[in-house]
Amino acid sequence: MKFFVDTADVAEIRELNELGLLDGVTTNPSLILKSGRRIAEVTREICDIVAGPVSAEVAATDYSGMMKEARTLAMIADNICIKVPLTLDGLKACRAIRAEGRMVNVTLCFSANQALLAAKAGASFISPFIGRIDDAGSDGIELISEIRTIYDNYDFKTEILAASIRTVNHVKQAALIGADVATVPPATLKALVRHPLTDKGLEQFLADWAKSGQTIG
Numbered sequence: 001m002k003f004f005v006d007t008a009d010v011a012e013i014r015e016l017n018e019l020g021l022l023d024g025v026t027t028n029p030s031l032i033l034k035s036g037r038r039i040a041e042v043t044r045e046i047c048d049i050v051a052g053p054v055s056a057e058v059a060a061t062d063y064s065g066m067m068k069e070a071r072t073l074a075m076i077a078d079n080i081c082i083k084v085p086l087t088l089d090g091l092k093a094c095r096a097i098r099a100e101g102r103m104v105n106v107t108l109c110f111s112a113n114q115a116l117l118a119a120k121a122g123a124s125f126i127s128p129f130i131g132r133i134d135d136a137g138s139d140g141i142e143l144i145s146e147i148r149t150i151y152d153n154y155d156f157k158t159e160i161l162a163a164s165i166r167t168v169n170h171v172k173q174a175a176l177i178g179a180d181v182a183t184v185p186p187a188t189l190k191a192l193v194r195h196p197l198t199d200k201g202l203e204q205f206l207a208d209w210a211k212s213g214q215t216i217g
Helices: 010-018 029-035 039-049 063-074 088-099 112-120 130-135 140-154 168-177 186-191 196-212
Strands: 002-006 024-026 054-057 080-085 103-109 125-128 159-162 181-184
Touching: 002 010, 002 186, 010 039, 010 186, 024 181, 029 039, 039 054, 054 103, 063 080, 063 088, 080 088, 088 103, 088 112, 103 112, 112 125, 112 140, 125 140, 130 140, 130 168, 140 159, 140 168, 159 168, 168 181, 168 186, 181 186
Parallel strands: 002 024, 002 181, 024 054, 054 080, 080 103, 103 125, 125 159, 159 181
Antiparallel strands: none
């Protein structure tokens, strides 16, 4: 599974990238607002840090506006992945942007039928929102499973990018089902390494090593 981090916080991105844990980054208008910076400035800095896809989202809702903004965003860096909403105009823009040789992340997916249409439009990534589906009383992980089955049935190349991940258990479940990518907040990505038995075992090893009186090197 690939790991993308869902943030526009450059310091967090740089730290995780230096750990060798990042395959890409996803941003959205809310995260850009939270960063307090101009979209072109912060996105360019992120693209300089991370070699993999960096999703930058259009704000327009009509086809012509999406295409204009997509071309502006594409000029930021070669690893920009244009993010469009899962609407009819968004799907039309997806096909056109892909024809121009750019990656496209189709976002705000809440059904398997929507995911099917995105794959037909040639999306590079489809972003089903696990947490928001759970919030609405449905099963976000079940949606990932449905999309995986459909894509495998027809050998679609669109990658399933599990989004709106709230917990480490979401990551595990998405990986078990076969999501290609998980995009997670920085804190959740860091939490994947933690386990109380790891901490307990390390504490015991260090205590025993101290008793041995030895040093290494």
